[in-house]
Amino acid sequence: MAVPKKKRTLRRNRNRRALQKLIPLNLTHCPHCDKLIPPHTVCKFCGYYGTESIIPIKEKAHKPATA
Template sequence: MAVPKRKTSKARRDKRRASAYQLSKVTLVECPQCHELKVPHRVCGSCGYYKGREVIKVEK
């Protein structure tokens, strides 16, 4: 039966496992009010609108 000659280092082990924990890319959609890119289901940071209503006041 094959036995490892040396202990696998933590760095080598973690490099091998790193591919399983890749983050997915952020989805961006266009804001219907100001046409800037924003994260879906969040208040737009540039105009302060969400679902057609002004939720926060944004200083320009």
């Protein structure tokens, strides 16, 4: 069985894992509503994937203006 040559210290582990969190999310613009979404996902704002409507999303009922 392969055995690690040296013990990895807690500090080394934590330093490595701290860097993993620093990498920012990769986001693209939705071609339909132009909001920021992760690539290759259905847009959660308009329900579109590329040019196709996948999920029908109801428009939020706007509150009537107080006047």
